[in-house]
Amino acid sequence: xxxxxxxxxxxxxxxxxxxxxxxxxxxxxxxxxxxxxxxxxxxxxxxxxxxxxxxxxxxxxxxxxxxxxxxxxxxxxxxxxxxxxxxxxxxxxxxxxxxxxxxxxxxxxxxxxxxxxxxxxxxxxxxxxxxxxxxxxxxxxxxxxxxxxxxxxxxxxxxxxxxxxxxxxxxxxxxxxxxxxxxxxxxxxxxxxxxxxxxxxxxxxxxxxxxxxxxxxxxxxxxxxxxxxxxxxxxxxxxxxxxxxxxxxxxxxxxxxxxxxxxxxxxxxxxxxxxxxxxxxxxxxxxxxxxxxxxxxxxxxxxxxxxxxxxxxxxxxxxxxxxxxxxxxxxxxxxxxxxxxxxxxxxxxxxxxxxxxxxxxxxxxxxxxxxxxxxxxxxxxxxxxxxxxxxxxxxxxxxxxxxxxxxxxxxxxxxxxx
Amino acid sequence: xxxxxxxxxxxxxxxxxxxxxxxxxxxxxxxxxxxxxxxxxxxxxxxxxxxxxxxxxxxxxxx
Numbered sequence: 001x002x003x004x005x006x007x008x009x010x011x012x013x014x015x016x017x018x019x020x021x022x023x024x025x026x027x028x029x030x031x032x033x034x035x036x037x038x039x040x041x042x043x044x045x046x047x048x049x050x051x052x053x054x055x056x057x058x059x060x061x062x063x064x065x066x067x068x069x070x071x072x073x074x075x076x077x078x079x080x081x082x083x084x085x086x087x088x089x090x091x092x093x094x095x096x097x098x099x100x101x102x103x104x105x106x107x108x109x110x111x112x113x114x115x116x117x118x119x120x121x122x123x124x125x126x127x128x129x130x131x132x133x134x135x136x137x138x139x140x141x142x143x144x145x146x147x148x149x150x151x152x153x154x155x156x157x158x159x160x161x162x163x164x165x166x167x168x169x170x171x172x173x174x175x176x177x178x179x180x181x182x183x184x185x186x187x188x189x190x191x192x193x194x195x196x197x198x199x200x201x202x203x204x205x206x207x208x209x210x211x212x213x214x215x216x217x218x219x220x221x222x223x224x225x226x227x228x229x230x231x232x233x234x235x236x237x238x239x240x241x242x243x244x245x246x247x248x249x250x251x252x253x254x255x256x257x258x259x260x261x262x263x264x265x266x267x268x269x270x271x272x273x274x275x276x277x278x279x280x281x282x283x284x285x286x287x288x289x290x291x292x293x294x295x296x297x298x299x300x301x302x303x304x305x306x307x308x309x310x311x312x313x314x315x316x317x318x319x320x321x322x323x324x325x326x327x328x329x330x331x332x333x334x335x336x337x338x339x340x341x342x343x344x345x346x347x348x349x350x351x352x353x354x355x356x357x358x359x360x361x362x363x364x365x366x367x368x369x370x371x372x373x374x375x376x377x378x379x380x381x382x383x384x385x386x387x388x389x390x391x392x393x394x395x396x397x398x399x400x401x402x403x404x405x406x407x408x409x410x411x412x413x414x415x416x417x418x
Numbered sequence: 419x420x421x422x423x424x425x426x427x428x429x430x431x432x433x434x435x436x437x438x439x440x441x442x443x444x445x446x447x448x449x450x451x452x453x454x455x456x457x458x459x460x461x462x463x464x465x466x467x468x469x470x471x472x473x474x475x476x477x478x479x480x481x
Contacts, residue, residue, distance in 0.1 A: 242440070255439045256443075401433045
């Protein structure tokens with residue numbers, strides 16, 4: 001791997017950018033690996049990297065049916081934060097946030113992690129009470145949270161509609177200043193490049209068509225590029241979790257839905273924090289390219305189509321314009337969607353599967369991107385030791401049977417929606 | 419309640435019935451309701467990858 005540096009960039013510029021080497025190899029799959037990770041998304045690639053870097057387990061393959069980063073790591077709205085409500089979620093995401101904070105240096109690749117703040121607006125007394133409660137819970141667990149007044153929110157986002165005629169009056173907000181955004185594609189590429197440099201085989205265009213189970217143990221996978229034996233197999237493919245689990249005779253508490261996102265044409269900096277809301281399901285940020293990135297409610301029906309209903313475009317546009325009227329003058333450039341693994345309590349499923357040496361990482365609903373480094377680090381720990389780290393122990397597949405659901409939304413054990 | 423799950427069902431059966439989903443990528447059987455129209459209940463077969471509607475039946479056809 002060629003180490004990136006400012007000098008290297010300068011030299012590359014003078015050379016007309018003609019001599020950059022491949023960022024990662026395109027190896028043929030070998031006949032066996034110590035660990036096979038199924039799914040070359042953010043989490044899968046991060047897992048491979050930490051297996052090699054932290055545990056010195058380098059005889060690892062990541063098998064990806066398409067191209068790496070073509071799944072949800074390339075389709076999200078780039079928001080990073082750890083300000084969830086429940087202590088289990090907070091521990092998981094805070095571990096992840098701390099890894100985000102050193103990630104570009106760690107990977108020698110600029111993931112453009114910008115800690116511009118993640119702000120949740122409150123529009124009513126009830127909203128502000130809930131935000132204060134969340135803030136208290138975060139502070140009790142050592143995570144930064146600050147309750148902001150209406151005036152403070154207005155200074156942070158000058159273009160927010162704080163007029164008496166505002167459709168969604170703002171009473172204040174809760175901000176996590178260490179939260180922000182990161183360049184999603186760079187995360188996939190950074191981890192792939194770093195893992196490859198440590199000897200991990202990143203194998204694209206390689207779809208898993210079967211899991212080989214002998215007795216009670218998994219011994220390998222069948223793929224479109226041949227059979228590969230494995231010591232351990234980690235499933236890590238959102239949108240494919242149920243299909244893969246079924247290959248080992250398992251059914252998961254997961255239903256795949258759709259989440260859309262949108263970007264506007266690029267404009268000069270106008271919004272320099274991440275705007276979310278306690279009540280409104282639209283969220284707004286501005287990429288470093290200048291595009292306004294918008295998201296909203298999921299499409300609440302089973303689908304793998306990765307495209308959503310036009311009603312959402314209207315909803316999100318209406319909500320965004322109500323919050324920041326200046327957005328009405330922009331043109332929408334792109335709309336796309338990703339398949340979300342919706343779990344029965346809205347929280348991820350990470351842990352051993354009922355088949356020995358098989359492991360599952362799934363069910364991230366619409367909150368997977370922010371957890372990328374943490375999920376990778378913890379899943380690598382699980383694949384290396386065979387035992388769930390205390391931070392992921394609560395997220396076991398067996399929690400539904402035990403009634404120990406991690407119910408972020410506070411609506412009970414049902415397919416998660418707000 | 420009994421129509422969803424017998425009260426003396428095993429834990430395994432209960433978890434299977436209440437939590438697990440086949441989650442097919444392809445043809446899927448669904449129950450729809452024409453909420454803004456005639457309010458009829460419909461058995462629909464829909465492809466979850468392409469959104470094509472493959473078959474439609476009234477749940478309770480008129481005699």
